[in-house]
Amino acid sequence: MQDEPQRPDLSDDASDPRRSLAPQPENEPEPERGEEEDDFTPSRALIDQIRDAIDAEEQDRLDALLEPMHAADIADVIENLSAARRRVFMSLWSGEIDGEILAEIDESIRDEIVEQLPGDVLADAVREMDSDDIVDLIEELDEDDQRKILDALDETDRVAVEQSLTYPEYSAGRMMQSEVVTAPEHWTVGDTIDYLRGEEELPDQFYHVILTDPRRHPVGYVALGRLLAARRATPLREIVEDSFRPIGVFAEEADIAYAFNQYHLISAPVVDEDDRLVGVITIDDAMEVLDEEHEEDILRLAGVGDDSSIQDTVMETLWQRIPWLAVNLGTAILASFVIAIFETTISEVVALAVLMPIVASMGGNAGTQTLTVAVRALATKSLTGSNVWRVVAREAVVGLLNGVCFAVVMGIVAWIWFDGVSLGGVIAIAMVVNLMVAALAGILVPLALDKVGADPALASGAFVTTVTDVVGFFAFLGLAQAVLL
Known part of the structure; x- marks a missing residue:
C-alpha cells in the first residue's frame, strides 16, 4: 500500500x-x-x-x-x-x-x-x-x-x-463477488500457502480461505491470520473459524448487513439453492448496505424519498417531495375539520386560539421522538415480539410522565397569562392526554405498518402527525367547551 x-x-x-x-x-x-x-x-x-x-x-x-x-x-x-x-x-x-x-x-x-x-x-x-x-x-x-x-x-x-x-435487486446475489478463494477441506496449511503463492489471479482483497467438499459445498473457512500463524502440517479443518455462516443467494441485503453487524463477520460465503458456493460477501459491501439503510430511514422519515441526493436537479427534488407534502396537506385539512367543529367555542374564548398550537406542537414532537426510536429499533431488529409490549408500556409511561411535567408548567403559564384557573386546568389535562397518545402512536403506528408489510419509515410520520393533531385539538377544545362554556 x-x-x-x-x-x-x-x-x-x-x-x-x-x-x-x-x-x-x-x-x-x-x-x-x-x-x-x-x-x-x-x-x-x-x-x-x-x-x-x-x-x-x-x-x-x-x-x-x-x-x-x-x-x-x-x-x-x-x-x-x-x-x-x-x-x-x-x-x-x-x-x-x-x-x-x-x-x-x-x-x-x-x-x-x-x-x-x-x-x-x-x-x-x-x-x-x-x-x-x-x-x-x-x-x-x-x-x-x-x-x-x-x-x-x-x-x-x-x-x-x-x-x-x-438475482433479485437487494439480494445477496447482487451483493456478492464471484471471485472466491477456496481450498479442499482435506488440505493442510502448507498446501494452501503453496497454492496461494503460485496462483496468478487472486482477488485484490480477501479475508478467508473457504473450505469446500468435492461437491463445492462450503464447510468452513480459515482466516488469513490463523493460516499464516499455523505450522505447515496443520490440517485446515483444525483452524476453521466459529463465525462461519453461509448466506443464501436470495437473502435480503438488510438481513445480510444485520448478520455482519450482529456476528462481527468479515466475510461470508454465498450459496445457491443446492448449497453450492457461488460467491462471497465482504464487510465493506455489508457496511455500505447498512449505511444506505440508515440514510433511507432518515430520508423517508423526513418525507423526501428514499433515493434523494444532493446531486439531484430542482425538478427531481421537487417530484420527490411533492407527494408527501400533499399527504401532510390532507392531514392538516383533517385537523382543521376538528377545529371547525369547535368554531363557536373558539370565538367565545379567544385564548383557545392562542394555546391550540402549543398542544399540537408538543404532541407532534413527542410522537416524532418515539417514532424515530421505534423505526430505528425495527430496522436493527432490536424491537421484536419478545420485548414489544415491554417497550410499548415504557413509552406509555414516559408519555404520561412527560405530559404531567409539562401540564404543570403549561397550566401555570395559562393561568397567569389569561388569569383563568379553569383554562389552565383544561390545557394541563389536554397536554397529559396528547403526550401520552403521541407516545403510543409513535410506537404502535410503525409496529402496525411493519406487521402488514409496509415500510414504517415511509408512512409512519404522516399517520402519527394526524393522530397527535386530531387528538390534541379534540381533547383541548372538547374539554374547553365542556368546562368553560
Missing part, C-alpha cells in the same frame, strides 16, 4: 481553518463556513484551485493537483463540479477514470460519466473492478450503457456479472 499522499501547498489559505467539501448544486455556491476542516476530504482551498485550473484549462496544473489524491477524493471532486465543468474536466485531465474512481462516483452522475468515457478507457476501468462493483455500476444504467460495459469484459467475468444480474 502506498504511503498517504501529500496535498498541494495551500499556504495562501492556511489562515482559514474552516474548510470542508460539501456536494454543491449546479451553480456551485461557496461551501458554508462554520465547520472545522475534515482531514479525510479535500479542503475548500484545494477544490477552489481545481475549479480555477478547469476554468483556465490549465492541464498541467490540474494534473499536479490531482496526482497525489486518493481515488475516493477524486470522485468527490468530480461529484462537486457542475455538469459544464465536469465535461471540461473529463477532456482536460490527462489521467484516466480507472475502476477504483468509477466505483466511488455517486450513482446519480455515474451514467453521465460512463457516456463521456472513451471506449478503451471504460474497458480498462471495468476490467480492474471486482464483479460486485461491476454489478453495482451497471444495474442503474440504461441498456445501451450496460451492453457497452459487458462487452468490455472477459467472457468469464461477463458470465459472472450477467448471472448476478438475474
